[in-house]
Amino acid sequence: MASKSQQSGLDIDLGNKCSKNAFGWAKKTFPNRENKAGRLCLGVDGAFSNMIAFGKQRIGISSDGIGTKIELAERTGIYHTLGFDLMAMVVDDLIAGGFVPTNISNILDVDYLDYETVNALMQGLHDAANATNVAVTGGEIAELGTRIGGWGKGMHFNWCSTAIGVLHPNLANPINGKQVQAGDAVIALQSRGFRSNGFSAIRRIMQANFGDTWHTQAYNNTHTWGEKLLSPSLIFAPFISHLLDHNIALKGIAHITGGGIADNFSRVLKVNKLGATLQNLFEPHEVMRKLWTLGNIPAEKAYLWWNMGNGMLFVVPQNTVEQVQALAANSQYNIKVAGHITAEPTITIKSNAVALQENYG
Amino acid sequence: MASKSQQSGLDIDLGNKCSKNAFGWAKKTFPNRENKAGRLCLGVDGAFSNMIAFGKQRIGISSDGIGTKIELAERTGIYHTLGFDLMAMVVDDLIAGGFVPTNISNILDVDYLDYETVNALMQGLHDAANATNVAVTGGEIAELGTRIGGWGKGMHFNWCSTAIGVLHPNLANPINGKQVQAGDAVIALQSRGFRSNGFSAIRRIMQANFGDTWHTQAYNNTHTWGEKLLSPSLIFAPFISHLLDHNIALKGIAHITGGGIADNFSRVLKVNKLGATLQNLFEPHEVMRKLWTLGNIPAEKAYLWWNMGNGMLFVVPQNTVEQVQALAANSQYNIKVAGHITAEPTITIKSNAVALQENYG
Numbered sequence: 001m002a003s004k005s006q007q008s009g010l011d012i013d014l015g016n017k018c019s020k021n022a023f024g025w026a027k028k029t030f031p032n033r034e035n036k037a038g039r040l041c042l043g044v045d046g047a048f049s050n051m052i053a054f055g056k057q058r059i060g061i062s063s064d065g066i067g068t069k070i071e072l073a074e075r076t077g078i079y080h081t082l083g084f085d086l087m088a089m090v091v092d093d094l095i096a097g098g099f100v101p102t103n104i105s106n107i108l109d110v111d112y113l114d115y116e117t118v119n120a121l122m123q124g125l126h127d128a129a130n131a132t133n134v135a136v137t138g139g140e141i142a143e144l145g146t147r148i149g150g151w152g153k154g155m156h157f158n159w160c161s162t163a164i165g166v167l168h169p170n171l172a173n174p175i176n177g178k179q180v181q182a183g184d185a186v187i188a189l190q191s192r193g194f195r196s197n198g199f200s201a202i203r204r205i206m207q208a209n210f211g212d213t214w215h216t217q218a219y220n221n222t223h224t225w226g227e228k229l230l231s232p233s234l235i236f237a238p239f240i241s242h243l244l245d246h247n248i249a250l251k252g253i254a255h256i257t258g259g260g261i262a263d264n265f266s267r268v269l270k271v272n273k274l275g276a277t278l279q280n281l282f283e284p285h286e287v288m289r290k291l292w293t294l295g296n297i298p299a300e301k302a303y304l305w306w307n308m309g310n311g312m313l314f315v316v317p318q319n320t321v322e323q324v325q326a327l328a329a330n331s332q333y334n335i336k337v338a339g340h341i342t343a344e345p346t347i348t349i350k351s352n353a354v355a356l357q358e359n360y361g
Numbered sequence: 362m363a364s365k366s367q368q369s370g371l372d373i374d375l376g377n378k379c380s381k382n383a384f385g386w387a388k389k390t391f392p393n394r395e396n397k398a399g400r401l402c403l404g405v406d407g408a409f410s411n412m413i414a415f416g417k418q419r420i421g422i423s424s425d426g427i428g429t430k431i432e433l434a435e436r437t438g439i440y441h442t443l444g445f446d447l448m449a450m451v452v453d454d455l456i457a458g459g460f461v462p463t464n465i466s467n468i469l470d471v472d473y474l475d476y477e478t479v480n481a482l483m484q485g486l487h488d489a490a491n492a493t494n495v496a497v498t499g500g501e502i503a504e505l506g507t508r509i510g511g512w513g514k515g516m517h518f519n520w521c522s523t524a525i526g527v528l529h530p531n532l533a534n535p536i537n538g539k540q541v542q543a544g545d546a547v548i549a550l551q552s553r554g555f556r557s558n559g560f561s562a563i564r565r566i567m568q569a570n571f572g573d574t575w576h577t578q579a580y581n582n583t584h585t586w587g588e589k590l591l592s593p594s595l596i597f598a599p600f601i602s603h604l605l606d607h608n609i610a611l612k613g614i615a616h617i618t619g620g621g622i623a624d625n626f627s628r629v630l631k632v633n634k635l636g637a638t639l640q641n642l643f644e645p646h647e648v649m650r651k652l653w654t655l656g657n658i659p660a661e662k663a664y665l666w667w668n669m670g671n672g673m674l675f676v677v678p679q680n681t682v683e684q685v686q687a688l689a690a691n692s693q694y695n696i697k698v699a700g701h702i703t704a705e706p707t708i709t710i711k712s713n714a715v716a717l718q719e720n721y722g
Contacts, residue, residue, distance in 0.1 A: 011474070018479045018502055022469075025483040026497035029490040037418075037527040038463025040496060050498045052464055054418040054527055057398075063466040063499045063523065068508060102399025103413055105424040107521045108383075109470070113372070118379045122386040129390040135401060136387035137411045138424045138523070141379055145561070147429060147519055149507045158508055160468045162424065162499070162523035166398040166415055200506070 041174075048096035048255055048267070051167070051174055058167040060099030060174070064089040065160030066196040071203065072230040074151040075215035079117055081232035082159065083124030084131075085196045088233035089257070090163035091132055092312065095237040096253040098175040098244065099165035104129065105138030106161040111148040113141070114155035121159070132235050134163070168244040177252040177271035177315075180341055184251060184315045187324060188338035189239065190282045191311030193231040197258040198305035202229060205295035219287070228287050236312045239333045248324060252315040256307040262347050262358040263304070265313050275346040278339035282309035284353055299354040308353075315341060402535075409457035409616055409628070412528070412535055419528040421460030421535070425450040426521030427557040432564065433591040435512040436576035440478055442593035443520065444485030445492075446557045449594035450618070451524035452493055453673065456598040457614040459536040459605065460526035465490065466499030467522040472509040474502070475516035482520070493596050495524070529605040538613040538632035538676075541702055545612060545676045548685060549699035550600065551643045552672030554592040558619040559666035563590060566656035580648070589648050597673045600694045609685060613676040617668040623708050623719040624665070626674050636707040639700035643670035645714055660715040669714075676702060 033039045033052075041051040041058060049062035066085045073079050091101035106125060108118070118141065129136050150156030167174060194202065206214035206225065215226025236255075243250060252268035254261075261278070269275060284292070284302070288309070292302045302308060316324060321337055328335045342348075349356040394400045394413075402412040402419060410423035427446045434440050452462035467486060469479070479502065490497050511517030528535060555563065567575035567586065576587025597616075604611060613629035615622075622639070630636060645653070645663070649670065653663045663669060677685060682698055689696040703709075710717040 014474050014476065015502070015504065018474050018476055021476065021480050022483045022500050022502060025487040026500060029487055029495065029497045032490060032494050033463055033496040036463070037461075038496060038498075038525070040498060052496075052498055052525075054415065054420060054463075057415040057418045059415060059420075061464065061466055061499050061525070063468050063501045065468060065470065065501065065503050067503055068505060070508070100398075102394055102397070102415075103422065105422055105523045107424050107426060107468070107523075109426065109519050109521070113375050113379050115375065115379055115382065119382050122383045126386040126390055129393060133393050134390065135394040135399060135413075136390045137399075137401060137413055138422050139383050139387060140424045140426065140521070141376070141383060142426050142428055142519075142521075143376065144429060144519060146510045147431070147517070149510050156508070158470050158503075158505060158519065160470070160501070160503075160521065162466045162468075164399070164422070164525070 047176060048093040049099060051097065060094045060097050060165045060167065061162065062090045062093040063160065063162040064093065065158060068199040068203065069196045070157065070159065071151045072215065072226055074154055074156065076226040076230055078227070078230055079120035080124040081230060082121060083128040084232035084235060086125060086159055086161050087128035087132055087134070088235045089196050090161050091134065091235060091237040092255045094163055094165040095240040096255045098168050098171045098250070100168050100241050101132060101134050101163050101165040101237050103135050103137040104161050104163040106136070106159065107140045107142065108157055108159050109142050109144050109148055110155055110157040111145055112155060113143055117155045128235065132237055168241065170244050170247055175250050175253055177268040179251040180268065180272055180274055180315050182274060182341050182343040183318065184341040185318050185321050185337055186276055186278060186339045186341065187314050187316060188281055188310040188336045189236050189312040190334035191307045191309060192234040193285055193287055194229060195233040195257065195307060195311060201305050202291060205291055209294050234311060239331060243324060243327060246327060248320055249317055250314055254313045256311055256313065260304045260306065261308065261310060261313065261349060265347060268315065269345065273345050275342040275344045276339055277342055277348045279350040280336060281338045281349065281351055282336055283351060284308040300356060303349065303354065303356055310338070313338065408537060409454040410460060412458065421455045421458050421526045421528065422523065423451045423454040424521065424523040425454065426519060429560040429564065430557045431518065431520065432512045433576065433587055435515055435517065437587040437591055439588070439591055440481035441485040442591060443482060444487070444489040445593035445596060447486060447520055447522050448489035448493055448495070449596045450557050451522050452495065452596060452598040453616045455524055455526040456601040457616045459529050459532045459611070461529050461602050462493060462495050462524050462526040462598050464496050464498040465522050465524040467497065467520065468501045468503065469518055469520050470503050470505050470509055471516055471518040472506055473516060474504055478516045489596065493598055529602065531605050531608055536611050536614055538629040540612040541629065541633055541635055541676050543635060543702050543704040544679065545702040546679050546682050546698055547637055547639060547700045547702065548675050548677060549642055549671040549697050550597050550673040551695035552668045552670055553595040554646050554648055555590060556594040556618065556668060556672060562666050563652060566652055570655050595672060600692060604685060604688060607688060609681055610678055611675055615674045617672055617674065621665045621667065622669065622671060622674065622710060626708060629676065630706065634706050636703040636705045637700055638703055638709045640711040641697060642699045642710065642712055643697055644712060645669040661717060664710065664715065664717055671699070674699065
């Protein structure tokens with residue numbers, strides 16, 4: 001239940017206050033399902049997804065949208081990759097709790113319908129579903145006229161989804177950080193670029209540097225800035241599922257979204273009041289370093305808004321690191337032992353690019 | 362997977378074409394869960410909600426939003442009733458399949474956050490959840506700036522949700538119309554007024570008759586038109602659950618949303634290529650008759666856009682009618698034996714207000 005305000009330096013306090021309010025009201029409804037189908041299970045507060053039980057089946061559920069990244073599709077006219085962003089936002093929250101994503105429902109709010117645009121979006125969601133082994137089991141298209149805005153003359157839309165998944169059969173309980181110990185290894189999964197966070201800041205920086213048609217600026221010889229910023233999210237759930245299939249003892253998993261590494265990884269660490277030293281993270285992607293320079297923003301902001309090359313972090317015992325590396329070697333995923341868990345409740349990020357320390361305890 | 366275009370005489374053909382496209386792509390992803398957790402079960406095409414199975418647990422899932430009814434809240438400054446509309450849209454689709462709603466996730470897209478407005482919305486959702494015995498188990502608030510529009514100066518927003526439910530334990534299979542026979546009784550549940558459909562037409566008619574500030578016009582001595590049109594949806598799921606608890610043989614249930622009685626009830630009837638004569642429906646609410654007159658619209662349109670007093674129709678054997686009436690007598694719900702099932706695939710609506718016939722076969 002996190003507010004997107006965390007993404008881009010909007011009013012973070014107000015965003016958090018509203019999210020807390022919503023969660024407060026939601027919590028009061030949990031007793032409605034006590035000892036019944038749909039009862040709430042552990043790990044609601046601060047978890048990446050919620051768990052509900054139907055008999056012995058434990059189901060994870062996660063809702064999210066892709067925010068203002070949609071403007072990049074409107075600017076470039078490329079619509080078929082957004083499905084990967086939508087899928088990634090929800091299924092990578094599910095897998096962070098050990099829930100293998102199974103189904104996704106999507107709601108597309110449009111101003112006015114354009115058949116070809118809808119077709120490209122739905123084809124993309126289909127492709128992402130096939131890549132993630134998920135079935136698209138629900139959808140709604142709502143035509144809302146002037147309640148929806150966007151860039152340019154095409155169809156404007158907002159797109160969100162709810163995914164559900166089932167607790168991996170090899171897990172007795174959801175993954176929630178309770179098993180994390182000082183000394184454990186922290187492994188980073190490399191992102192492909194920006195995911196669906198921090199786009200308010202991205203758009204602000206681009207506008208200030210290149211004016212209204214910033215997306216048409218050449219990024220390099222082959223791509224515009226618009227194309228580069230639109231690059232689709234890499235979906236991590238299949239890799240984590242694969243690790244679980246091989247009984248890797250995953251103790252904690254953080255999906256790096258709005259709030260960055262420190263905010264999201266602390267959700268895993270705070271359970272046992274531990275910290276981490278991350279001296280070997282993936283370096284930020286070139287596109288992130290360029291934007292960071294263009295925007296002349298402090299490192300802390302960049303690491304708060306964006307994933308900075310690291311789309312997911314997970315914690316495993318040191319003695320399983322080699323096995324994890326072997327499983328990654330034959331995959332499309334790049335991993336790195338990024339650091340280790342510490343007894344002090346401080347997250348320290350050291351890289352060629354920055355030295356940051358966040359005491360969240 | 363119905364497009365909201367059906368609601369108010371927007372481009373219905375384009376809406377249906379886009380919905381069909383989306384469903385076509387979704388269908389191709391169903392094999393991803395074949396014989397696995399999250400597998401699709403019967404009744405996907407034309408059903409009010411979809412069914413997925415996790416082991417022996419059969420779960421219904423339904424997604425929807427409340428469209429442009431939100432403008433009424435913006436105009437009147439009354440926000441705490443919309444939660445009932447949001448809940449009704451999804452849980453009454455679930456119960457139409459025999460799924461007792463258990464959990465709801467909601468996604469609130471806002472332009473800029475206003476704490477008090479968020480608080481009123483979330484309180485309303487909480488109240489609706491308590492009234493429906495549902496837990497609010499997920500939520501997301503996204504701040505999207507100019508991608509969201511609306512009326513007046515307050516916080517603008519769009520609000521949607523996904524609800525899940527569990528097949529009622531007294532049911533061997535979802536309710537899908539397969540048991541419906543000629544001669545069965547059709548019972549109508551009275552609505553409280555407009556639900557979340559047909560508001561594009563409502564707003565168009567009001568604007569044409571009263572100008573920009575139409576919501577401030579007196580409806581009667583105690584209410585403005587704005588207040589009257591905003592009246593919250595009555596949620597039918599608790600009553601239908603109650604009937605199922607008492608083992609009433611519910612053969613088919615239609616939630617009357619966009620498309621009206623004929624469109625929604627035909628989803629139940631077409632399974633066995635049957636029809637219905639509905640000569641004793643609830644008459645349209647006064648507010649609907651007034652609008653109908655103001656807009657000078659043909660009866661077919663009004664019965665296509667709005668529920669016309671009948672929020673849900675269900676089919677039971679004639680010999681259970683008395684028992685259903687007894688169960689309704691001690692409730693907040695008004696029911697009426699509206700008519701009966703016929704062998705001919707035609708829906709005939711006769712009332713003081715209209716005589717309509719729709720051959721959908």
